[in-house]
Amino acid sequence: MTFKTLDDLPDMTGKVAVVRVDLNVPMQDGAVSDFTRLEAVKPTVDAIAAKGGRSVLLAHFDRPKGKVVPEMSLRQVIPALAKTLGRSVGFIELGDTLPADEVVVLENTRFHPGEEKNDGELAAQFAAYGDVYVNDAFSAAHRAHASTEAIARLLPAYAGATMGGELRALEAALGAPKRPVVAVVGGAKVSSKLAVLENLVAKVDHLIIGGGMANTFLYAQGIDTGKSLCEKDLADTAKAILAKAAEAGCKIHLPTDVVVAKEFKAHADNRVCAAGDVAADEMILDAGPATVAELADVLKASKTLVWNGPLGAFEMAPFDAATVALAKAAGDLTVKGSLLTVAGGGDTVAALAHAGVKDQFTHISTAGGAFLEWMEGRELPGVAALG
Secondary structure: OOOOEHHHOOOOOOOEEEEEOOOOOOEEOOEEOOOHHHHHHHHHHHHHHHOOOEEEEEOOOOOOOOOOOHHHOHHHHHHHHHHHHOOOEEEEOOOOOOOOOOEEEEOOHHHOHHHHOOOHHHHHHHHOOOOEEEEOOHHHOOOOOOOOOHHHHOOOEEEOHHHHHHHHHHHHHHHOOOOOEEEEEOOOOHHHHHHHHHHHOOOOOEEEEOHHHHHHHHHHOOOOOOOOOOOHHHHHHHHHHHHHHHHHOOEEEOOOEEEEEOOOOOOOOEEEEEOOOOOOOOEEEEEOHHHHHHHHHHHHOOOEEEEEOOOOOOOOOOOOHHHHHHHHHHHHHHHHOOOEEEEEOHHHHHHHHHOOOOOOOOEEEOOHHHHHHHHOOOOOHHHHOOO
């Protein structure tokens, strides 16, 4: 799709940009504990300022469900945001007059029932504060809300720096990728990522399935998975996905060897065995070393990688080994310039950070739901509204 970026902004001298950002940051003891999302706001605010403009920031915090919940006020984020931006940051409630600050934060958009209803009147109230609209919250782009969709119909609309970066990375990963394309999809349950799997088999050349999801596919092929997490009622669904992949020319990769244990806990006694040799009282907690070696070869032969989800119970050593090893292989290939790597989803970001490769990947999306819906092939309302 085509969309206007900050490079397309006109001279903003004396003008105001209404900017949708993500300020839904983690808090601890009344203070922001992770500045990642605040740091993501800075390039867009700086770009607007460079063109002479000021920014009014729209954002939500938590889930107040259309009611004023004092502990969910964005006021508590202001000190950390001002420090991160290096600018004066004001705070207002809807209807207040704009103060003279370089940046102004409007109170939690979700305090208003009309936000999640994509109400045009509320969007008009937001729009009244500015001359242009900038959406820089990809993490909220899968929601058709007043601050993400309706407002984009009322003002000239642009993609912010973070949003633009996300969209360019996603286009390079699945829109018009360099082939072969490989996708890693892991996690506990097939049921939570059915739409992702069904969409990807028609778009990628190789699909690596890991985590508890892989157990369901192994079971569907007649392999006993012992007491592993396994959605046996989805065996027919797994078979249908395997058939669709074969029809589309997509090769699905499942573990050929696995790490098993009798207890689901860190450092539990474990052994490596063939995927078909799991005992009745054992559970699969990770992919084995032979599988990792095979998958690393798949990455070496590929040009583009999309990653969502771990290969095993990566939160517990030693069942993080497969995820860490494959992540490091992907990171090395990215640094060498032979593989474009795009990853996203909460567990995925944590896993890649744990592997020490977070800074090596081409692009890591911090958007959970929006990234997943993009992998499902669904249109994101907040993105569509920019077109």
